[in-house]
Amino acid sequence: MTKYARDEFDRVPETSTRQGVHRAVAESRRGRRLAPILAVGAAALAVGLVAFLFLPKLGLSSAGNTVAAVSAEQGGSSAAASPEPAASTPAPSAPVPSAPAATASPSATTSAPPAPTAEAAAVDKTQPVAIFNGTTTGGLASRVGGTVSSAGWKLGTLGNWGGVPQQRSVIFYKGAAQAANAEALGELLGIQTVVDSAEFQLPLVVVLGPGFQ
Numbered sequence: 001m002t003k004y005a006r007d008e009f010d011r012v013p014e015t016s017t018r019q020g021v022h023r024a025v026a027e028s029r030r031g032r033r034l035a036p037i038l039a040v041g042a043a044a045l046a047v048g049l050v051a052f053l054f055l056p057k058l059g060l061s062s063a064g065n066t067v068a069a070v071s072a073e074q075g076g077s078s079a080a081a082s083p084e085p086a087a088s089t090p091a092p093s094a095p096v097p098s099a100p101a102a103t104a105s106p107s108a109t110t111s112a113p114p115a116p117t118a119e120a121a122a123v124d125k126t127q128p129v130a131i132f133n134g135t136t137t138g139g140l141a142s143r144v145g146g147t148v149s150s151a152g153w154k155l156g157t158l159g160n161w162g163g164v165p166q167q168r169s170v171i172f173y174k175g176a177a178q179a180a181n182a183e184a185l186g187e188l189l190g191i192q193t194v195v196d197s198a199e200f201q202l203p204l205v206v207v208l209g210p211g212f213q
Helices: 021-081 083-088 099-111 118-122 140-150 176-189
Strands: 128-133 154-160 170-173 193-196 204-208
Touching: 128 140, 140 154, 140 176, 140 204, 170 176, 176 193, 176 204
Parallel strands: 128 154, 128 204, 170 193
Antiparallel strands: 170 204
């Protein structure tokens, strides 16, 4: 028992349904918190039911469409592949008269005359060839001149070389027009050194150097 005297607030019956204000506020807050959770749960349940009831039907229909598409593709490929044997069968019946045309080609090739080389057409043996002896061997210029003349060339001056001593035999030519003639003389005499020079008035000058045979 308390030490205080009873007042009007102590006269509330024990079976009264009245509650404190803080309890009513707390219960209203709990109701507000549970409402979104219940709504989300109901939505998830509805989605699960829809997925369970309708997705299997959709899967079967898509599988049926896929099988139908595959069968259609196989039928189209077989239909496209079937004409190939029919197209390949007429190949053996190709015209045979094309063979005589091949036999006529050898006669055409044999009848054509061989074309002259550019070097042979460019060589002009009417150009005078001067030959000088740059060695100590006497009469070498005359001997080489006989070889050049026998090959059909026109001889020019024959004598001893009075210019700068040469270490080897050289053929001098004047201008690009005489290059082919100088090359031809080099092959005839075995001289590999051919020089374009404007110091000589003659078109072709052969200088026999040491070691010439």
